[in-house]
Amino acid sequence: MTKSVIELLQKPKVVGKKQVSPRGYFLEIYHPLVANNAKPGQFVTVQATELSARQPLQIVDTDLQRGTFSVLVEAYNRPTVELVELFAEGEELFNVEGPSGTPFPVEKYGTVLVVGHGWGAGANYPVAKALADAGNEVYVALVGGSRENIYCEKEYKELFGEDRVFVYTEDDEYGREGGAPQAVENFVNEVGTPDLVVFAGGAAVGEMVAEVTKAKGIKNISLVPTMMLCTSGLCLTCRVKVGDKMVQNCLEGPYLDGNAVDWKMVTFRNGYYWDLEKESLEYFVNKLLPKLKRKKQKAQKGE
Numbered sequence: 001m002t003k004s005v006i007e008l009l010q011k012p013k014v015v016g017k018k019q020v021s022p023r024g025y026f027l028e029i030y031h032p033l034v035a036n037n038a039k040p041g042q043f044v045t046v047q048a049t050e051l052s053a054r055q056p057l058q059i060v061d062t063d064l065q066r067g068t069f070s071v072l073v074e075a076y077n078r079p080t081v082e083l084v085e086l087f088a089e090g091e092e093l094f095n096v097e098g099p100s101g102t103p104f105p106v107e108k109y110g111t112v113l114v115v116g117h118g119w120g121a122g123a124n125y126p127v128a129k130a131l132a133d134a135g136n137e138v139y140v141a142l143v144g145g146s147r148e149n150i151y152c153e154k155e156y157k158e159l160f161g162e163d164r165v166f167v168y169t170e171d172d173e174y175g176r177e178g179g180a181p182q183a184v185e186n187f188v189n190e191v192g193t194p195d196l197v198v199f200a201g202g203a204a205v206g207e208m209v210a211e212v213t214k215a216k217g218i219k220n221i222s223l224v225p226t227m228m229l230c231t232s233g234l235c236l237t238c239r240v241k242v243g244d245k246m247v248q249n250c251l252e253g254p255y256l257d258g259n260a261v262d263w264k265m266v267t268f269r270n271g272y273y274w275d276l277e278k279e280s281l282e283y284f285v286n287k288l289l290p291k292l293k294r295k296k297q298k299a300q301k302g303e
């Protein structure tokens with residue numbers, strides 16, 4: 001859909017916000033340029049305020065009529081907590097960049113098992129849709145530590161039918177018991193060996209899924225959740241070893257050959273600054289957030 005220049009130049013704005021779990025929110029963001037150009041598997045980088053850190057987020061869906069796209073935000077670090085705690089419907093964001101990354105290689109593979117662990121279910125949603133449109137037999141496994149980490153179940157079931165969506169929780173509270181590797185093993189035993197496994201979720205789980213697909217000789221395309229700073233190929237923060245090549249994940253990823261990714265390196269690098277990130281989050285939640293909320297309330301009352 002063609003948008004006017006005026007529409008395209010408007011600031012990105014939160015136009016929809018829905019809490020779907022204690023830490024999980026869907027945000028619908030007005031940004032016609034991203035909505036018009038996003039391809040399955042791509043992401044955006046959101047900077048909530050001038051002083052906020054930049055946060056990459058996978059695009060879950062687009063609405064061309066409304067000029068919007070949706071993201072699933074799990075509030076786990078300072079930028080994501082800031083985004084869900086301080087921004088309501090109708091409020092402008094400082095900056096949104098994207099769509100970034102290489103689109104998922106959508107082609108006819110045959111039978112595809114799409115595995116989303118926690119937030120990965122949202123990331124995989126446009127990919128699963130596109131793979132089905134390309135003529136693949138798509139099945140979905142949604143996996144979470146517990147029920148509150150299962151996302152997009154209704155949306156996937158509407159798209160693929162109840163019998164093609166398998167839900168697993170690691171604490172046996174909901175659906176079948178087990179994690180992402182068990183979901184792949186069970187699928188092979190009960191349905192057959194898929195031609196492709198698509199995975200999105202944490203790096204440690206990605207490594208376990210890759211162990212299963214490698215052992216069984218199944219092609220694996222996984223979203224690799226590396227740290228990212230510039231998201232434009234300049235800083236090299238997102239480097240990841242894939243086979244014998246170093247790849248810039250923000251340009252060539254985030255979906256890469258899961259059987260060839262050095263998952264241990266990804267997990268190690270992701271944990272490198274975790275203590276500092278935790279400290280920064282605690283400071284933000286305990287000291288800054290209450291002040292920022294008070295300031296916002298005053299501004300809204302015109303004080």
Ligand code: FES
Pocket residue numbers: 227228229230231232233234235236237238239248249250251
């Ligand atoms: S995030 Fe900077 S090069 Fe990829």
